[in-house]
Amino acid sequence: MNELDRDTELVRARLQRAVADVEPAPDALPTLLSAARRRRAPYRRPTFLIVAAAAVVAVFAGVAVSVQTPTPQPVSVRPGDYLAAVNGGVIASFDVTSGRERTELARIDGGEVTDLAGDADRVYAAVSTADGGRVVEVAAGGQRQLAETADGRALTANGGRLAYADGDRVVVWAGGARRDLPTPGLRVLDLALSGDGRLALLAERGGPAELLLTGPEPTTVEGAERVPTGSCAPLAITGAGRDIAVLEPADCTALDRARVATYAADTGRKIAAGTPFATPQLTAGPVGLSTDVQGRALVAMPGRGQWLVDGAQILPIPLPRDCRVPATF
Incomplete structure (x- = not known):
C-alpha cells in the first residue's frame, strides 16, 4: 500500500x-x-x-x-500632573500622586502670582504688581502679557476661552476678542466656563453666595439664571466639560466635610451629588477647584490640604512646596 x-x-x-x-x-x-x-x-x-x-x-x-524628530512641547499639564505657583514667580507641574515636581514651565517676573488656570496648550497667571496687576499667557513659544488689571481674580479657562473678574466686571477672552461684562451689585467670588462657552458665576449680592449661569458666549450677566444649590452656599466652581462642577459643604452645620457636585450648564439641573469627604474647617478663604480631561477634580486649600476626587474615590495628595495659591489642573 x-x-x-x-x-x-x-x-x-x-x-x-x-x-x-x-x-x-x-x-x-x-x-x-x-x-x-x-x-x-x-x-x-x-x-x-x-x-x-x-x-x-x-x-x-x-x-x-x-x-x-524633535518637536516643540506644549506647556499644558500632562495627564497625572497639576500646576502650582511656587517660590514667588515660578510656575511648575507636579505629579498628582507623589507631589514630586516634574517641570518648571515659566518664571513670572515683576510681581506675585495670585491665581492660575490651564487650558489645552496654554497656562494663564494672574499677577499682582506694585502698579496694579496683569494677566500673563504662557505658551510653548514663551509668555506674553494679555491684559492689565485692577485686581484680576477668579481666573478660569476652558475650550479656548479665558475669563476673570476685574473690579466691577467680568472679562471674557475668546478667539482673541475681549468682552467686558459689568457686574453691578455682585461680588464675584469665583468663575467657571463650560465647554460650550457658558459662564458660571459664584457671587454674593447681599447674602450667601449664589451660583449663576448665563447663556452661551454671553455679552452680559443680566438675566443670569440662579441655580438652586440647596441650603449650603457653594465654596468654589469650575468647568467640567460641558457641565459645571461645584464644591459644596456636605453639612451646613459641620463645615468639615465637602463634596464635588455636578450641574448641567444648560439647564442648571443637578447631575451628581458627589461623595462627601473630610476636610479641615471650611471657611471663605482661598479654596481651589479644578478638573482634568479624565473628569477628575482637584480640591486645593493652600497650606491645609489637597484631595483628588475621582468619582467615589477620594485620595488625599501631597501639597506642593511653598504654594500660597490653590494648585490647579
Whole structure:
C-alpha cells in the first residue's frame, strides 16, 4: 500500500467515526487529502509576501525617523500632573500622586502670582504688581502679557476661552476678542466656563453666595439664571466639560466635610451629588477647584490640604512646596 492509499484509508476511518450516521459532502475526502499533502510539502514563502514585508519595514523606518524628530512641547499639564505657583514667580507641574515636581514651565517676573488656570496648550497667571496687576499667557513659544488689571481674580479657562473678574466686571477672552461684562451689585467670588462657552458665576449680592449661569458666549450677566444649590452656599466652581462642577459643604452645620457636585450648564439641573469627604474647617478663604480631561477634580486649600476626587474615590495628595495659591489642573 503506497502513502496516498494509507492516507485515504486513514481519512475514511476518521470520517466514519466522526459522522457515523451523516453522509459526507461529495468533496470532503478530496479536501482533506489536499490539506494533508500541503502539510507535507516544503514551505515556500510567496514572492509577494517578501515584497510586502519589505514595504512594511520601509514604512516603519520612516515612522521611526519622524518620531525621533524633535518637536516643540506644549506647556499644558500632562495627564497625572497639576500646576502650582511656587517660590514667588515660578510656575511648575507636579505629579498628582507623589507631589514630586516634574517641570518648571515659566518664571513670572515683576510681581506675585495670585491665581492660575490651564487650558489645552496654554497656562494663564494672574499677577499682582506694585502698579496694579496683569494677566500673563504662557505658551510653548514663551509668555506674553494679555491684559492689565485692577485686581484680576477668579481666573478660569476652558475650550479656548479665558475669563476673570476685574473690579466691577467680568472679562471674557475668546478667539482673541475681549468682552467686558459689568457686574453691578455682585461680588464675584469665583468663575467657571463650560465647554460650550457658558459662564458660571459664584457671587454674593447681599447674602450667601449664589451660583449663576448665563447663556452661551454671553455679552452680559443680566438675566443670569440662579441655580438652586440647596441650603449650603457653594465654596468654589469650575468647568467640567460641558457641565459645571461645584464644591459644596456636605453639612451646613459641620463645615468639615465637602463634596464635588455636578450641574448641567444648560439647564442648571443637578447631575451628581458627589461623595462627601473630610476636610479641615471650611471657611471663605482661598479654596481651589479644578478638573482634568479624565473628569477628575482637584480640591486645593493652600497650606491645609489637597484631595483628588475621582468619582467615589477620594485620595488625599501631597501639597506642593511653598504654594500660597490653590494648585490647579
